[in-house]
Amino acid sequence: MPEFITAQLESLLTAQFIVSVVTILLVVHVILLTVAYLIYVERKLSAYIQDRLGPNRVGFDFGLPFLSFLKGCLGLGQPLADGLKFLLKEDYAPSRVDKALFTLAPIIIIVPALMGFVIIPWGGVWDMPGFTIPIIGIDVAGGPVHVTGAAVNVGIIYLLAIASLGVYGVTLGGWASNSKFSFIGGLRATAQMISYEIPLGLSLLAALLLTGTVMPEGIIRYQADNGWLIFSQPVAAVIFFMAILAEANRAPFDNAEAEQELVGGYHTEYSSMRFALFFLAEYAHMVTSSAFFALMFLGGYQLLPFVGDPLTSPGAVSFWAVLAKFGVFMGKVVLLIAFMMVIRWTLPRLRYDQVMTLAWQSVIPISLIVVVATAVMIYLGHTGVLPMLGLNLVIVLGILVAQAFMPVTNTNAKLPLYGSRFNPVPGEFVNTRPTDPTALEDRPEQGTAPRAV
Amino acid sequence: MDGLTLVTTLAQSNIAAYLPIMVILTMALTFAIGNIVATKLIGPSRTGEIKGQAYESGMNPIGTARKRFNVRFFLIAMVFLVFDVEVVFLYPWADTFTDLATGGKDAALWLGRILFFLLTTVVAYLYGFRKGVFRFD
Helix, strand or coil, rough: CHHHHHHHHHHHHHHHHHHHHHHHEEEEEEHHHHHHHHHHHHHHHHHHHCCCCCCCCCCCCCCCCCHHHCCCCCCCCCHHHHHHHHCCCCCCCCCCHHHHHHHHCCCCHHHHHHHHHHHCCCEEEEEEEEECCCCCCECCCEEEEEECCCCCCCHHHHHHHHHHHHHHHHHHHHCCCCCCHHHHHHHHHHHHHHHHHHHHHHHHHHHHHHHCCHHHHHHHHHHHHHHHHHHHHHHEEEEEHHHHHCCCCCCCHHHCCCCCHHHHHHCCCCCCCHHHHHHHHHHHHHHHHHHHHEEEEECCCCCCCCCCCCCCCCCCHHHHHHHHHHHHHHHHHHHHHHHHHHHHHCCCCHHHHHHHHHHHHHHHHHHHHHHHHHHHHHHHCCHHHHHHHHHHHHHHHHHHHHCCCCCCCCCCCCCCCCCCCCCCCCCCCCCCCCCCHHHHCCCCCCCCCCCCC | CCCCHHHHHCCCCCHHHHHHHHHHHHHHHHHHHHHHHHHHHHHHCCCCCCCCCCCCCCCCCCCCCCCCCCHHHHHHHHHHHHHHHHHHHHHHHHHHHHHHHHHHCHHHHHHHHHHHHHHHHHHHHHHHHCCCCCCCC
């Protein structure tokens, strides 16, 4: 091998780069597999909530007699069958769509959804031993490396920037379809996603003010030293969770695909794999958001708050510690996703005006208040868990008191309408009783005699 | 292995730290494009005049979907810009304010500046509120 190529490779193949690429390869496959099975879990969970059985037929026998002992399997073959079916169906575009944008939209939505998770520090820091790569014979120096996709020091900013790119896919998908359902669904989803990006950013800001760093590993270390941020910023945590639900278009904020009103929302006209990509993106977004929440507010890879156990504290750098941290982090993500699913099958969907009013008239002002109050507390030097908890309590009580003095807008007011028999304009009487005598004679029990009107 | 010093020395702001992002970008693009191409190749393909219509619950589509829409969505977009740009400006401050407030003598000055900056946003919010931008009924 020429000398300069070896030199280039040596500078490229640092321990951090190798660990990063291995982590990415591992986590991408874990996420794609998880996403396929999340759909299965969601169907199963909804079935149990609604007292049904859910998918329980498709096993791994593939219709072959000698594999018949793999029939059933609790329906675990369902995601595989779904995936194959998506691949085998016709990839159809209606005649009047904007073909280029129509194909681009699912790509634009799936790429950010798969890119976001790279900054999540799944395994903390690993004290890697040095080794030699077998075939090309390059020595890799050992040392502490971050077990994460990309150890960038602006991790949180990167994740926010990438996550907000997903809105382009929704907008383009709705616009390019040239269908009214898609268009209105896309508009609604876009307005909702950009509206909830502001409380997302602001509640994150309240947490970042305390940590003083935007590096994911640094945030976890702050929480290891000072207690998890969900204890010192509970209001911001709740707002953040609401915002990630709305960003992922999950219930109770899934107005974009309110099937009673909009059929399928922005993916009405999509079929086969392009539809599947929208679907995958939603679930991948859920995984990334849950990991983000676990990172910001639930202490990342630590098992217990306030207690530094030897295996999952930031100081543990052995290989087994990395595996344990990976497991704990994934466990938190799975629990959060299960919580999102239970929310979806328990709470009714909010009306669209309620979603937007919630964002602009309550969540954004509250998160602004939390940011300002946190800044003042930091200036005063009270950043412990108890003072911050007291501050949050004061904010909640203040909101409850202030709510009594807020102007009330009655959005469900009945408007009098000319010609309406339910709510006519004052002084008017509308009678819709049939005037034809024969119509009344048909109903002998209700009105036998035709009466003059 | 002490605390944050390890972290800050490791994750330098050099371009090499961003190299794995290129890897995942390539993987994601390959996944997306590969899937679409595969289903295009494998799946059936039949066209027809009726089949090419936009879906409107079985009715014949009336007109096009490229119509004018509610002005509220434009207003939301504009107000979003105001707030989002403000939040973006706040991130560098949030990153450094802990150090400024604990060690620096200008802590009150920095708090005051940011509070004034937030006040301008509150004024914008109140203006929008009075104009009915945030009413969706």
